[in-house]
Amino acid sequence: MISLRKITLENRRAMFNLEVAEEQRQYVASNLSSVASCYVLSVNGGHPYPFIIYADEQPVGFVMITYGITGYEEPSLAKDNYCILRLMIDKQHQHKGYGREAMGKILEFIRTFPAGGAQYCWIPYKGDNTAAKKLYESFGFRDNGEVFNNESITVLEL
Numbered sequence: 001m002i003s004l005r006k007i008t009l010e011n012r013r014a015m016f017n018l019e020v021a022e023e024q025r026q027y028v029a030s031n032l033s034s035v036a037s038c039y040v041l042s043v044n045g046g047h048p049y050p051f052i053i054y055a056d057e058q059p060v061g062f063v064m065i066t067y068g069i070t071g072y073e074e075p076s077l078a079k080d081n082y083c084i085l086r087l088m089i090d091k092q093h094q095h096k097g098y099g100r101e102a103m104g105k106i107l108e109f110i111r112t113f114p115a116g117g118a119q120y121c122w123i124p125y126k127g128d129n130t131a132a133k134k135l136y137e138s139f140g141f142r143d144n145g146e147v148f149n150n151e152s153i154t155v156l157e158l
Helices: 012-016 031-043 098-110 130-138
Strands: 002-005 047-055 058-067 082-089 120-125 142-148 151-157
Touching: 002 098, 012 031, 012 058, 031 047, 031 058, 031 082, 047 098, 058 098, 082 098, 098 130, 120 130, 130 151
Parallel strands: 082 120
Antiparallel strands: 002 047, 047 058, 058 082, 120 151, 142 151
């Protein structure tokens, strides 16, 4: 069973050791970089929500959700909406359905509106990442035609 858990002193090293396959590194930043980004966002008025993705008691992935990214160049719908900025499943745990199940849990969390109300959830992704696009579309995300920092923007109405 998949769950999203906060990063703690006890589980942080396990999260830092999670990695995607070599050919996927072009699509997602390291978890260490993502946690550093969470700090920068939080001290600049953003609302980051980093979680370790667990399958039962085993860390298998990482997700970074943000709300209302401000003070940066951003896509047109970034303000007052949620973003799944990073999502990864460790190379040893891929192709087991964990990404799909995690996406369900992520959207369930977002729909609690922990930082405030929103109309949309958006995800930036590299256009040639067909596996990610297929996953996002299966949950109802649709590209809005916007490209930002060489990434396509896909959107789900909440």
